[in-house]
Amino acid sequence: MLDAVTPAPRGRAAASAGSTPGAGPGARGGAAGTPDPAAAANAAEPGTLDTVAQLSRTLPAADTAPLLGDVPDRLRAGVNDVLLAALGLALREWTGDETVIDLEGHGREQQIVPGADLTRTVGWFTTVYPVRLATGGAGLAEAEADPGRAAAAVRATAASLGTVPDHGIGFGLLRELARHPALTGAPRPWIAFNYLGRIGGTPDRHGAGWRIDGGLGGTVDGHRVADHTLSIDVTAVPGADGTALRAVFAYVSTAIEEDSVDRLATLWERALRAVAAAAVTTRLTPADVPLAGLDQRQLDRIAAKWAAR
Template sequence: MRWLLERGGPIDRLSQTVLLTVPAGAEQPRLTAALQALIDHHAMLRARLTQDGELDVADAAGCVRAADLLDRRDVSRIDDLRAAVAEESERVPGLLDPAAGVMVRAVWFDAGPDRAGRLLLVVHHLAVDGVSWRILVPDLETAWAALAQGRTPKLPPVGTSFRRWSALLGEEARRPERVAEAGLWRRVLAAPRTPLGGRPLDPARDTAAGLRSLRLTLPAGTTGPLLTTVPSTFGTGTQEVLLTGLALAVADRQGTEHVLVDVEGHGREELTPGLDLSRTVGWFTSLYPVHLDLTGLDLSDALAAGPAAETAARRVGQRLRELPDRGIGFGLLRHLNPDTAPGLSEHPAPAIGFNYLGRFAAPGHAAEWAFAPESGSLGSGTEPGLGTAHTLDLNAVVHDLDTGPRLVADWTWPDGVLTEPEVRALADSWFAALTALVVRADGAAPLTDLSQDELDELAAGLDG
């Protein structure tokens, strides 16, 4: 949150959005009551951003009225809802007002008594993160089910409050053992860098309004092993495997042995005994720099699924395991400790941002309270005037489909700093590097030993 506010610029529209399938015959009073139960139960949905950059949370249940936050749109005569969803998902974030305590807005798409409707739920990013939705959506369904049975909703209790977590972070940032990490983070930020892009990033000029994007999808046959075989073979996790592929691709494209990446983590670290953040809604995300050092590796061998691919994976995995508490200390020392912050702000942030969101059921099923089929029409929830944090951002997620898991990669960059052909070339190189890691983990022949027909078949699979 401090990272966001330090960037300056507007943030009112910055939000996350889900689109859910609601039961046929749903009525606005019951939906309002279910939403009210959600707001009353989760404190961050009642937060207000003060002029001092603090979050003030209203404790009284009912002080934020769901009836004022839920709109109805009649779509009973519309068969294809995508246009209506796209229109509302662009309009509704503009209704958020964190300074006034409006962190939530919703739209009910009323499809009539005989057809399942939709519920668009928009929450300001200061109050929610990706993990929070795994709490909010089931709680909303639970509240709805109770109301449908004539009962008052009773949601599972929240463990550690976000208020307590926030206070703990302030204490942790000054703990001597944590302060001792500052030298580690200064060394990471001082690692060699190769400039990325045709010109330096200018946050005043390069805003979200000028972002360009590219989405590519990896086939299930390659995605599956990235979640299972490759991590188990190399003794690491899926995130580390994806970062290994990114390091190999960037190093190959830029001719460097040093790749610096800003990595996002879920941030829900058990810093002290007795914490329970499993049901706490809020923005916990951590962000920390990682130096991926490929010194001495034969990149050609690694990209051809040779022994260097395994060496790279194990080295990256080891580097990330060496970071205390999965990197949360960087943000603490950079933003919450005035003694260590100056030394960590001397160097600019890495040019590349990376976020692996995990594995989710892909939208497309019409089951009640599932992510609706029209979810692909949702807007991005960005604030057009907010300065861009990185020259290039990669957000990756695995969608579970009936045909198997597929890795979906969203690349974004400011127009004029990079070009689409440059980004596409890097994206293709990343998929090729991931494929090489799969081949190496499977014990198959190096890519250099494959026939041209086999190489052509592999390339066709990547294009798919």
């Protein structure tokens, strides 16, 4: 379901270069679906919030349900891992390569300060840190054809994100507060992603134990420079048929084409459905039986032997 393109009410979509700077397949000056290095300079130009537009998509409740429950349970992953694995598959198809993005989180990491207690506080402190979306070598077509490859993409994403200490809060502390020279001058990714959780209803099984009530939004200064060329905000919204995923793609319209963002949204929907099918895969991986000390080839050999009996 494609909603109308409207001016964005918030300002995280912006023009800053990153790992594949602005040469994203929709940068103005390049054909949709074809990375264009010449467009990098144009996409890296700062965009103001009054040039940001939005495109939104809603994934039906029937397709959303396994993404919030069965897939994370089966693959020992979090909802964020599942959504990011699908995004990694979509971006690989869209850009032609793995992509580094900025990942935003709630920042409620009280364990970094001894004795801190956030139980009487509400809201986000916000973390933003770069991550590379590794898909375990799988492309979107492969993931669609083989649920096992989709499952591998989720596991690869979860393993990669699992190496980030304290959900990335240290990155912002080092860059913005300590002004670490290795970070302050480094280019920032031009794509950002944020899973905001459920709006109303009850928290999902893999959530943080709290939820957002009411709507999101506010007023912004249209002259302010946005932070990313493309920003993707995702919420789980309850409805008559159940909970559905709603994604808002906010993009700097002077740097990236609407048709290209529409294509990325479609690719992500395809990837989400491919990942949802991973819930039915029965293939064991080393992550399922860590104490066995077996690699994937050994597990596959054992599974084939017992399947024949």
